[in-house]
Amino acid sequence: MKTIVIFYSFEGNTKLIAENIAKTIGADLLELKPKREMKSKGFMKYVWGVKAAIMKAKTELLPIDKDIRGYDVLFIGTPVWAGTYAPPVNTFFSEHSLSNKKVGLFCCHRGLKGKIFDKMKEALKNNQILGEIDFRNPIKRETEKNIQKAKGWAENIIKTL
Template structure:
């Protein structure tokens, strides 16, 4: 069974978790990279990012190294922006046409996941959702614990397949 971890990370939190998951289950990895990355710092990144997420923008992404269609199982991760998934993930979900896949969802946030998983599940209708997990500031708080938690969760997910 071919597995891939697909993710977008702005400040490195989601990348940390994605790489931990990929390592634990020996999966390929695909980082979503916008052609034009947001460069805002400080408070403005929240204003810009929140607005972009709420407006459901779809930035153009760099070409994928791996085709997600070629995989049976996808672990999909994103930061939480304005209680939803990020614009790069919005682009991915709206252009990739995933169906009949087994998918596990993860997110990273600084203050709450909101209804992100419900929104992701709605965007992924026609697929089997295997599970979901969230992490609060994994680079800042309990990094080793969060890495271990991500690895154990991923291994548990693969046992159900």
């Protein structure tokens, strides 16, 4: 089965998990990159980012060099922003009407993941959800443990296919 890990990451946590999942299961990797990334590293990033997430903003993405239609299994990862997925993932969902895919969901947060997985499932309702997992700021907290957790989770999902 052709498998790809698709993710957005602002500060590297989701990227760390995505790269480890892709490496472990031998999947392709696709990073969603906004044309214009948020510049602020201070408090303003929350003001802008929270507003963008709540308003379901769609940030324009750089062109994607992979044809998603050719993949059977998708792992999709995002940071939690205001209890939901980040705007670049929203753009991705709206630009690719995904259906009949097998999907694993993962997210990174700082302790409040809210109903992000319900929201992702709602956006992916014509697909089969294989599993979901979340990580709490893995760059700062228990990095190696979180990497092993991600690897084990992805391997188990692949084994069931």
